[in-house]
Amino acid sequence: MKELGFIGFGSFGKFIIPYLKPYFDITVFDVKDFSTEAKALGVKWGALEEVSGKEFLALAVPVQYLEDLLIQIKDFVRPKSLVFDLSSVKVKPVELMIKYLPENVDIIGTHPLFGPQSGKNGIADLNIVVCPVRTKKNGNLIRFFGQELKLNVLERTPLVHDQQMAYVQALTHFIGRAVNQMDIPDVEQKTPAYQFLLNIKGNLGQDSMDLFYTIERENPFAKAVRDQFIEELYKLKDKIEC
Amino acid sequence: MKELGFIGFGSFGKFIIPYLKPYFDITVFDVKDFSTEAKALGVKWGALEEVSGKEFLALAVPVQYLEDLLIQIKDFVRPKSLVFDLSSVKVKPVELMIKYLPENVDIIGTHPLFGPQSGKNGIADLNIVVCPVRTKKNGNLIRFFGQELKLNVLERTPLVHDQQMAYVQALTHFIGRAVNQMDIPDVEQKTPAYQFLLNIKGNLGQDSMDLFYTIERENPFAKAVRDQFIEELYKLKDKIEC
Incomplete structure (x- = not known):
């Protein structure tokens, strides 16, 4: 099973992790200690350094904190890993990921167009926007969104x-x-x-x-x-x- | 079949008349000549004096024209008839109907909470508010809305x-x-x-x-x-x- 690091255990993180759990070995980090809640969801809790070094890395933090986070994790990110954000805007996060992440790391911007309320009856057929930037593993992730999570995947430019x-x-x-x-x-x-x-x-x-x-x-x-x-x-x- | 006079052949009138036609012998009046459209809907066209004298009389004109209309028709309205408006507000139309219509005429305020767009797939289960004022025939009309048109009838005060x-x-x-x-x-x-x-x-x-x-x-x-x-x-x- 592929390893997924998940940074940001806010309401969206708590909502989406159960959908990802059947497909990934997940380790979560947040600046607040939600280790009990994470274990209750059946996923691991890890330090920032450990979580940042996984083969897949999801960034689910508010955009206003993203630059500080990228500065903290850029030296921990594993070569050939795939980093994707889950922010509600795309121009700024994609620019920041390109600016801070090493060139040997794949990058994709994503925006799931749903949340705990609009997805409370399931997420099949709901929309997710993807902005592929560096794309060695991106195809796999995009296929995963469509084929496994049954999302409607829309490829757009950040602009x-x-x-x-x-x-x-x-x-x-x-x-x-x-x-x-x-x-x-x-x-x-x-x-x-x-x-x-x-x-x-x-x-x-x-x-x-x-x-x-x-x-x-x-x-x-x-x-x-x-x-x-x-x-x-x-x-x-x-x-x-x- | 009961006779119904219908004043105001705007978009709501054109929309609702086909629903009323199976139950009433309808004659329509509007300040504009829509006699061709009325005949196309299978209802009669009449002068204001004639239409105002029917046993049931529906007023489907914009509220800003209602006072002038009531002044014009108050001497043509038949004793023991039932007059009901279809306006989107209720305080002002009910006050005006009480002010101008003879005391021997029944009055009910109604507000169908739907229109050509929201009712384009049918009107069953949609809401209508009724404000009974003088109520000899009102019970019949209210039952008609619920039992024949299958509307959800809500009785409220105008306020x-x-x-x-x-x-x-x-x-x-x-x-x-x-x-x-x-x-x-x-x-x-x-x-x-x-x-x-x-x-x-x-x-x-x-x-x-x-x-x-x-x-x-x-x-x-x-x-x-x-x-x-x-x-x-x-x-x-x-x-x-x-």
């Missing part, structure tokens, strides 16, 4: 990924967190469209602020989309209240 | 209806029309939450501006909800961009 994600994630999380703050009520007298708004609140309301800031701050196209949305709301407000 | 609809409709249409103006793209690399946002755009993007203004302007609680939403967006924007 196209982030441009589209400014709508798909930055706008949706902006709206979802605002209606979550308003605590919009679930009432029986509702329309199908309102049920969709409640679904957005339900899917995104549990996400961490770290993920929210990653999606909103680390995507270079997010601010323009947020500003355009607010501008359209004000145009409508003027028409309504004139 | 509670409008308070909840400030979220259910005013907020959702405000968001839906803004993302429709932005023309947010449907892309393959999407999340379940973004698909819900696209569904909101699809369900509401085709609605008329008359309906939009009814929902936003004629609901006394809508402005506060819109303003609260914009305020929450600005709080988030400050946190993101600090």
Whole structure:
């Protein structure tokens, strides 16, 4: 069984590891000690140096911590290993991995377009974006996502990924967190469209602020989309209240 | 077969009349001449005076035109008939019907919580709110909605209806029309939450501006909800961009 090092035991890590466990011998590291929770999931806990030296290495930390992490692990990463991140943006993490990781290490950017809420009934047929950078082992990993995890694998450039994600994630999380703050009520007298708004609140309301800031701050196209949305709301407000 | 006068041949009228036709002998009036379209649907076209005198009378005009309409028809309405509106708000239309219609006429406010888009696959199990005001024939109509049209009938006061609809409709249409103006793209690399946002755009993007203004302007609680939403967006924007 291939060895997989997994750095970052946040809500996504805890969610996805059970799906990976049948295929990999997994060792987890996080800056916080989650060794008990890891063992409860049936995976090993290891020091950063040990985990970073595995043949496959997953980086599941918020993007704002990625550069520091790469500086810490770059000398531990094993030659010919494959390193892949799981961040919600792709331009910045791919640039950082190229900058810090040795040239003899394969790199692939990935973004699973689901989480504990949207994947609570299983992950088959959900989307994952992949950005292959250095590709000796990448083909295997991409086939694994499609054939074993049954994900819908979409190959994109980091730039196209982030441009589209400014709508798909930055706008949706902006709206979802605002209606979550308003605590919009679930009432029986509702329309199908309102049920969709409640679904957005339900899917995104549990996400961490770290993920929210990653999606909103680390995507270079997010601010323009947020500003355009607010501008359209004000145009409508003027028409309504004139 | 009971006679039904139907005033207002807009997109909702055209949508709902085929569902009513098996149970009523329908005559339609609109300020615009849609007599050809009405005959194509298999219903009669009549003058305002004739249509207003039927045993059942449906008012399916934008709320902003309702007062003028009631002034025009109040002397044509038949004693012991039942008049019901189909507006998206309830406080104002119910007040106007009570103010202008003779005391010997039954009145019920209704709000079908669906339209041509959300009801394109049928209306069974969708919601309709009813506000009984004068109730001799109302029980029959309410039973008809539930038993024949298979709608989920919710009895509410006009005030509670409008308070909840400030979220259910005013907020959702405000968001839906803004993302429709932005023309947010449907892309393959999407999340379940973004698909819900696209569904909101699809369900509401085709609605008329008359309906939009009814929902936003004629609901006394809508402005506060819109303003609260914009305020929450600005709080988030400050946190993101600090």
